[in-house]
Amino acid sequence: xxxxxxxxxxxxxxxxxxxxxxxxxxxxxxxxxxxxxxxxxxxxxxxxxxxxxxxxxxxxxxxxxxxxxxxxxxxxxxxxxxxxxxxxxxxxxxxxxxxxxxxxxxxxxxxxxxxxxxxxxxxxxxxxxxxxxxxxxxxxxxxxxxxxxxxxxxxxxxxxxxxxxxxxxxxxxxxxxxxxxxxxxxxxxxxxxxxxxxxxxxxxxxxxxxxxxxxxxxxxxxxxxxxxxxxxxxxxxxxxxxxxxxxxxxxxxxxxxxxxxxxxxxxxxxxxxxxxxxxxxxxxxxxxxxxxxxxxxxxxxxxxxxxxxxxxxxxxxxxxxxxxxxxxxxxxxxxxxxxxxxxxxxxxxxxxxxxxxxxxxxxxxxxxxxxxxxxxxxxxxxxxxxxxxxxxxxxxxxxxxxxxxxxxxxxxxxxxxxxxxxxxxxxxxxxxxxxxxxxxxxxxxxxxxxxxxxxxxxxxxxxxxxxxxxxxxxxxxxxxxxxxxxxxxxxxxxxxxxxxxxxxxxxxxxxxxxxxxxxxxxxxxxxxxxxxxxxxxxxxxxxxxxxxxxxxxxxxxxxxxxxxxxxxxxxxxxxxxxxxxxxxxxxxxxxxxxxxxxxxxxxxxxxxxxxxxxxxxxxxxxxxxxxxxxxxxxxxxx
Amino acid sequence: xxxxxxxxxxxxxxxxxxxxxxxxxxxxxxxxxxxxxxxxxxxxxxxxxxxxxxxxxxxxxxxxxxxxxxxxxxxxxxxxxxxxxxxxxxxxxxxxxxxxxxxxxxxxxxxxxxxxxxxxxxxxxxxxxxxxxxxxxxxxxxxxxxxxxxxxxxxxxxxxxxxxxxxxxxxxxxxxxxxxxxxxxxxxxxxxxxxxxxxxxxxxxxxxxxxxxxxxxxxxxxxxxxxxxxxxxxxxxxxxxxxxxxxxxxxxxx
Ligand SMILES: Cc1cc2nc3c(=O)[nH]c(=O)nc-3n(C[C@H](O)[C@H](O)[C@H](O)COP(=O)(O)OP(=O)(O)OC[C@H]3O[C@@H](n4cnc5c(N)ncnc54)[C@H](O)[C@@H]3O)c2cc1C
Ligand code: SF4
Ligand code: FES
Numbered sequence: 001x002x003x004x005x006x007x008x009x010x011x012x013x014x015x016x017x018x019x020x021x022x023x024x025x026x027x028x029x030x031x032x033x034x035x036x037x038x039x040x041x042x043x044x045x046x047x048x049x050x051x052x053x054x055x056x057x058x059x060x061x062x063x064x065x066x067x068x069x070x071x072x073x074x075x076x077x078x079x080x081x082x083x084x085x086x087x088x089x090x091x092x093x094x095x096x097x098x099x100x101x102x103x104x105x106x107x108x109x110x111x112x113x114x115x116x117x118x119x120x121x122x123x124x125x126x127x128x129x130x131x132x133x134x135x136x137x138x139x140x141x142x143x144x145x146x147x148x149x150x151x152x153x154x155x156x157x158x159x160x161x162x163x164x165x166x167x168x169x170x171x172x173x174x175x176x177x178x179x180x181x182x183x184x185x186x187x188x189x190x191x192x193x194x195x196x197x198x199x200x201x202x203x204x205x206x207x208x209x210x211x212x213x214x215x216x217x218x219x220x221x222x223x224x225x226x227x228x229x230x231x232x233x234x235x236x237x238x239x240x241x242x243x244x245x246x247x248x249x250x251x252x253x254x255x256x257x258x259x260x261x262x263x264x265x266x267x268x269x270x271x272x273x274x275x276x277x278x279x280x281x282x283x284x285x286x287x288x289x290x291x292x293x294x295x296x297x298x299x300x301x302x303x304x305x306x307x308x309x310x311x312x313x314x315x316x317x318x319x320x321x322x323x324x325x326x327x328x329x330x331x332x333x334x335x336x337x338x339x340x341x342x343x344x345x346x347x348x349x350x351x352x353x354x355x356x357x358x359x360x361x362x363x364x365x366x367x368x369x370x371x372x373x374x375x376x377x378x379x380x381x382x383x384x385x386x387x388x389x390x391x392x393x394x395x396x397x398x399x400x401x402x403x404x405x406x407x408x409x410x411x412x413x414x415x416x417x418x419x420x421x422x423x424x425x426x427x428x429x430x431x432x433x434x435x436x437x438x439x440x441x442x443x444x445x446x447x448x449x450x451x452x453x454x455x456x457x458x459x460x461x462x463x464x465x466x467x468x469x470x471x472x473x474x475x476x477x478x479x480x481x482x483x484x485x486x487x488x489x490x491x492x493x494x495x496x497x498x499x500x501x502x503x504x505x506x507x508x509x510x511x512x513x514x515x516x517x518x519x520x521x522x523x524x525x526x527x528x529x530x531x532x533x534x535x536x537x538x539x540x541x542x543x544x545x546x547x548x549x550x551x552x553x554x555x556x557x558x559x560x561x562x563x564x565x566x567x568x569x570x571x572x573x574x575x576x577x578x579x580x581x582x583x584x585x586x587x588x589x590x591x592x593x594x595x596x597x598x599x600x601x602x603x604x605x606x607x608x609x610x611x612x613x614x615x616x617x618x619x620x621x622x623x624x625x626x627x628x629x630x631x632x633x634x635x636x637x638x
Numbered sequence: 639x640x641x642x643x644x645x646x647x648x649x650x651x652x653x654x655x656x657x658x659x660x661x662x663x664x665x666x667x668x669x670x671x672x673x674x675x676x677x678x679x680x681x682x683x684x685x686x687x688x689x690x691x692x693x694x695x696x697x698x699x700x701x702x703x704x705x706x707x708x709x710x711x712x713x714x715x716x717x718x719x720x721x722x723x724x725x726x727x728x729x730x731x732x733x734x735x736x737x738x739x740x741x742x743x744x745x746x747x748x749x750x751x752x753x754x755x756x757x758x759x760x761x762x763x764x765x766x767x768x769x770x771x772x773x774x775x776x777x778x779x780x781x782x783x784x785x786x787x788x789x790x791x792x793x794x795x796x797x798x799x800x801x802x803x804x805x806x807x808x809x810x811x812x813x814x815x816x817x818x819x820x821x822x823x824x825x826x827x828x829x830x831x832x833x834x835x836x837x838x839x840x841x842x843x844x845x846x847x848x849x850x851x852x853x854x855x856x857x858x859x860x861x862x863x864x865x866x867x868x869x870x871x872x873x874x875x876x877x878x879x880x881x882x883x884x885x886x887x888x889x890x891x892x
Contacts, residue, residue: 051780066701067767069807070709086787122781129783131776131830131837133799140790158800164708165803172775179771187764210756239703273676278684279705381707384731385678450780498691500684545696549658550757552699553691 003256003608003623006411007111012097012629016115019412020455024462031056033466035219036457037204038062038183039191039246042071043163043442044425045225046170047449053177055454057461060217061174062186062206064241064555069171072227072239073445076163077284077378079147079155080442082120087144091152093117099150100440101630103330104405104433105582105598107259107606110629111412112431119451120443124156126450130169134158146328147286147438155439160284160377166442170449186217190555192486193479194222194250194421201250201421202469205479207487209555212548214483216476218469220461221420223453224250225445228404228426230263232563232570233515234507236401237269237282243559244566247408247427255416256608256621258409258429260566261574264436264583265516266402267334270385270395271354275504280400281385283357283378285438288327290362290371291395293318293338295346295355302348306356306394317341317355325637332435332583332596333637335399339516340594342398349396358394399516403441405432405583406573409608409623413456414448417608420464422457424448429606434582487547490557495540499553502537503560506567509533514571519587523575527568531615534564565614572609576620579603600632646672647739651686653698654746659754659762665744675735679722680705680712682734683745700759707731707871710806713813714759715746720810720869728808728871748809750818752856763809765855766823772851773844774827776837789835802830804872814869817858822866824848825882826874832885842889849886 008015008022026034038049038061046068049061063071085091096117101108124142128134134156135143144153158165177183188209195203195216203218229244230236251257268283294314296302301309317337319326329337338355341347348354363371368391372379379390386396407429414422414430425445432440470476509529513522537560545551580589580596581603589597606623649670656663670686677685680702687697703711707728714729716722722732737743745759753761791799803826811822828845831837837844860879867876 047780054780065703065709065711066763067807069767069770070703070711072704072709074709074806075704075706084786124786125783126778126780128786128789129776129778129836131799131834133796133803133830133834134786135800136791136793136796138793140792140796142786158803161708161804164806165800168803172770173778173780175767175771176775176777178767185767187767210762239709240705241703274674276674276677276681276685278678278681281706380726381731384707384727384733387733387735454780498688500688542691544691544694550699550760553697 023459037219040225041068042073043445050173053182079157103437108433225424230401233401256409259406262405264403269400271398291357354396356394679732710808748813773847811866821860825878829878829881
């Protein structure tokens with residue numbers, strides 16, 4: 001099937017305005033008759049639930065943490081982009097649009113990206129109005145910084161805790177609606193299935209994580225804003241509870257999964273210290289504004305104290321390879337460059353898997369006090385984890401899985417191919433193409449939540465009868481029974497392996513074979529190993545306790561079981577995509593100098609996969625991508 | 639290689655186990671063996687849980703998510719101190735290098751009337767959400783707001799607001815307070831919004847509603863022990879409590 005993204009046509013600058021005007025409206029008096037199920041209340045879901053509640057819809061919202069304020073959006077450090085052009089440095093909506101298309105290596109839809117750039121400015125205004133304490137200069141104006149991959153200063157920030165402050169802004173708006181009664185919030189509740197009736201999404205099946213109760217919630221539309229899936233690599237910068245579960249359950253009920261192989265590896269994370277490691281901590285890439293990446297030129301210097309390696313014996317590899325972007329080269333490029341230095345035997349720290357990020361030059365230029373003001377909390381965090389002082393000796397960094405550009409396929413209205421199922425934020429595949437630029441995910445989450453879904457969901461709801469669902473529908477019982485049966489089966493296995501052991505093994509397979517660099521051979525290895533691990537899980541896992549109680553092992557087991565299925569799709573997508581683009585690097589497809597080599601003739605499309613059964617060959621659908629405004633060109637950061 | 643300490647240690651844990659909110663709880667003893675100093679406190683507990691599962695014992699339940707000190711989900715009293723007492727550090731950021739071989743470590747949940755135990759070390763903190771719902775927001779609509787630079791905010795005020803806004807909502811201040819008061823948590827939000835021009839219009843109703851909610855949720859009164867600040871992993875300052883009191887007086891004077 002050739003998929004249609006339903007992008008509006010005509011001059012790009014007019015597309016969103018025209019589309020918004022063309023969308024049908026729901027009569028204000030009727031809005032409260034429509035119930036919207038919002039799964040996930042991070043930036044995307046929190047903003048959406050608040051805005052829909054405010055419009056008068058009846059919203060039920062769900063999250064797995066004990067409060068919406070804890071969604072993993074909270075961890076974003078660096079900042080959020082907007083095309084305000086306050087610094088007068090040549091930025092514009094068009095430039096943000098252009099940079100995002102190019103940064104995504106020409107694998108995103110133009111119209112979606114345009115809309116994102118257009119509403120970016122509203123987001124900043126909205127957050128300021130909510131009381132988000134963005135950084136200000138001494139005159140009281142909003143401050144900006146430049147961020148990976150951009151040559152203009154368009155990033156707004158709140159110290160090193162931008163995500164926290166934006167999320168708390170959305171959480172406050174959401175709290176206001178909860179108090180007003182327009183949103184009913186269900187904390188510690190995990191979605192374990194999507195309910196589809198006659199081909200239309202009408203509800204979800206959840207597990208109350210405190211009591212273990214399994215029940216269904218029905219509505220006129222279901223939105224998933226459940227975040228990204230890079231915990232498929234086990235170690236990542238995501239929170240422990242981040243999973244593909246909501247997306248995967250929806251996929252198994254018919255929603256297409258788009259571009260699962262587009263995963264982003266972040267260049268600056270604190271290196272792993274041992275097998276006990278449970279997660280990796282990101283150090284904001286804003287550090288690359290002042291930090292210089294280097295490794296020793298000579299292998300024998302790698303064991304030395306970094307301050308004992310003379311200047312002439314240091315290889316500032318990013319500055320050398322990418323003179324015009326230097327240390328600010330985009331993430332995928334910076335990550336692969338770090339790996340290349342380590343593969344060459346010139347890495348530092350445990351296992352030789354690390355590069356230095358050195359602030360000595362910046363401290364000399366602007367003083368230690370200024371660096372502290374800019375990144376104090378990051379230096380503190382680094383010291384807590386490593387016991388090393390980043391002001392006195394260079395930090396050690398290594399790339400780690402960080403962000404999922406892939407996600408459920410959605411059209412321009414953020415609706416999946418299953419009518420009534422909308423997908424927002426990192427959970428969808430839409431705007432970042434094959435690589436996301438820094439400070440653009442927060443922007444997307446809030447754009448989707450505050451300024452896109454409130455319009456587009458109206459267009460859908462206006463066309464359907466409200467309340468057209470019932471808990472008595474046989475599909476509801478079927479879904480609940482399936483969830484029960486799945487849990488029962490897990491408890492019945494009583495095997496010898498813990499969930500974590502199998503999860504770690506999966507992570508190792510994925511990181512080694514489907515991580516920063518992929519080849520047909522490595523992907524085939526992964527595709528052979530994953531089903532074995534899945535079998536091991538379903539025959540030999542041991543989960544104690546029972547389902548009718550607070551049981552974190554059970555929660556974890558459910559998520560790992562879904563990763564064990566999803567990992568296969570991700571690897572398959574990577575194998576089929578015979579090109580390198582953005583975060584997807586196939587070693588067979590590279591330029592003589594090691595740069596990624598795209599294949600626009602064969603792969604200038606979105607790959608959207610249809611589920612056909614566990615272990616069965618999924619069916620590939622394509623959505624061709626057209627570039628009418630940005631010239632399809634080789635991405636160069638030299 | 640870096641000069642990391644690779645000596646492992648053996649520890650004895652005394653962990654609070656409680657099946658559910660109404661079940662009795664007690665301390666159980668567990669051994670944590672071959673603990674690397676580079677492990678985080680929660681990674682140490684992960685390893686203990688792995689050995690428990692292998693023995694068929696129900697693992698220790700504890701809340702956590704980001705494991706980088708920002709989500710506020712982790713919540714353990716370690717050796718009598720919320721988050722373990724290391725300066726500006728959540729328990730998920732506490733590393734084992736601050737313990738030594740042979741140590742006995744006591745691990746308990748937040749204890750406060752407003753935070754019933756769910757299981758073992760996990761407690762119910764929804765009362766903190768209730769306080770925010772009472773008024774911890776600016777009542778602006780989505781869309782139709784002024785340009786971000788339309789109202790200038792002097793840097794000292796923006797910085798003051800940010801200092802207060804760093805609160806992660808963990809509840810350690812409540813656990814550390816002899817009265818189980820949530821004053822520090824509440825004052826941080828009140829102060830953030832009271833200092834910003836955007837929040838000023840509702841300052842009086844906000845402080846009234848939020849302090850009212852504090853009482854209704856079963857939190858104790860603040861009697862200036864300042865244990866909250868000592869327990870707070872984000873260094874939230876008790877000066878915000880003074881600010882709340884001023885805002886409160888202003889509100890009732892009007
Ligand atoms: C360490 C880190 C730093 C980052 N820094 C930046 C940055 O500086 N700038 C930037 O733009 N981006 C950054 N990002 C990316 C950005 O933070 C995320 O992409 C974005 O916040 C995702 O928002 P979201 O609302 O889509 O998902 P999330 O915030 O992850 O929210 C997901 C929600 O879904 C819920 N949920 C998930 N599964 C289920 C289920 N099965 N049932 C019920 N509820 C469920 C969760 O409880 C949560 O409420 C960073 C990411 C990380 C990890
Ligand atoms: S004030 Fe400090 S201790 Fe209290 S909830 Fe906020 S961060 Fe936690
Ligand atoms: S787990 Fe998030 S702050 Fe500790």
